[in-house]
Amino acid sequence: MSDISIGLLDSMEAPVSADSVTLELLRAARATVRASPLGVIETPMIPWSQTTLPPCGPCNIHIKMENMQRTGSFKIRGVANQFARREKGGHFVTMSAGNYGKSFAYASKHYGSKGKVVMPETAPTSRSTLIQSFGVEVERVPTSCMMDTVNRCIQENSMTFLHSYDDLDLIAGHASLGFEVLEKMAKPDVVVVCCGGGGLLAGVAAAIKLSGCHQTRIYGVEPEGACTMYRSFIENRPMGMDTRSIASGLAPPFAGTLPYELCRRFVEAIVLVSDEQIKMAVSTLYKSGLVVEPSGSAAFAAIVNGKIPDMENKNVVCILSGGNIGKDELTHFPD
Template structure:
């Protein structure tokens, strides 16, 4: 459990002091209406993906480093991160001329590693997950006396993140709920504390990736737990264990935590990119995913989703978009059993075309030992409008006697 004195030291005055310190350093990111994103509510986006370094993390890390003593600065600083906290710490260290070492998991996107290096930080790649990088950073901190900058379980870091909550309630009237991504809990702790202190009637919902639901499980079991593993492409929230201070604050101030799948996250990234012209990373899209798929328990209310970061690895972007297309019914593949004779492909493609589908790939298989000697499997990959459109095409094919043996959705 968190130290009670640490809990007492978090105050609105501290959040306001962070706001003062950050005023000339960060961007006051816009809250924009997201009328093109399907949602049962009036949806708004807090665009921290457009923040300096592409993530909210610079708020907490910069404020923490601003409060270090000269002796602490002289020791140099060390941090651990999957990428976003790393960039925030490195930027703050560069501006304050402080030597900086960042431990990052070797699975961190190359783009985030290189971006961190560009701010002058020394990078130590650690085999494994964020939690392995954390353990190595703690080891180096103890061995060399570096000043450790925790990514989330620190009252100054939390206060820095809390400035987002302060901005939201001053940027938008009549906010009913704020939906917040959760990894280790620094962002939601600061936002929830600030909002519930100033506007207790506003609901605060947290969202985690289903494959890295450490805070969800901790709150469910009323005890901090450590996951055996994490499995999500949302690397910014791939944390195995929530913080002690952040757990206490989350239990006290957050109304509910829900989870979303990687497919739902991918669909949200695609939707924001296509409809809002905003690029989000996986961690930044979880709040929107929760809204899109009806997981927030309210309707016809003013809901703000925090898009916490935009530092997606471009090397996986095409795969994320493909998964998003499949999840939203915009792309599918049907495998059809056919008698192998001339004209079959023409018949299938004409039906799909007449229904408004667009064939983008064809795979012909006549060698499966389980089918008749004069039969074949035809796999058709096509672009479609939505899931209803897929069903329309399937019904049209079956009406003409074609047998669909498999569908990828």
């Protein structure tokens, strides 16, 4: 699948370009996230050298522990800004492999909204069960049918679509993570971030670059089997594909349009890691006492497998983006 048509949604949403993303907008979103009743926390950022992780060469690496965030991932940041800017008690639909859906469901319960999450059939069933526990409906469908299902919900049930990564409010909320990084390391040389649809990568990159860190190199990391942003960089337009990866949270069927524009403007490059490298990353982190899901381990996998160039004697930030992994899932990873 080389291109994705999102049908009905094209005519419903006014186009937003990268020029809409300003430092002022991101700072305002950060204030909203900080004040959110959803309880978003400022996660720790610790030196690699102060962990029991294996040494990783002559560089100063700090790990941003977003796996410790409320609801277990960075997604709550964007959701906090999205819901703050939507009508209370609305009827919303979204699509998610798990982490966004969990934060969406958590926010829906808090705000008294009705919600539905369209999930890919490949997502762990434990995640759909958790989402349903918040009183939100889940419909599992093939990945290629997710957008058609969302469009049906909009047409038949008058539901409002909240995008899980291609949304200005969401991206602005995610930028709060970038600002937190700069408070701990004012001028990082390298920042490594996972990339699925690109919402987190776009938000973090925009916050860092618009704050004046023009020399910082920001890298996105995707699985080899779900490399939509990587292909988008090659084709110079947002691309889709039939995605397959153990990191289901990094495997949406297409790259977001706004995330793509922002990533092309602010991101140095997209690098790829294999599923086996992701599995080893999860295992290595777990052995050091860090519970991180496959999607959340991608940046770490890129660093330990030499995918990031010119790190020697540099100040590097590695973002662990999520920790939603169950005991049953951990049994599938190498000892």
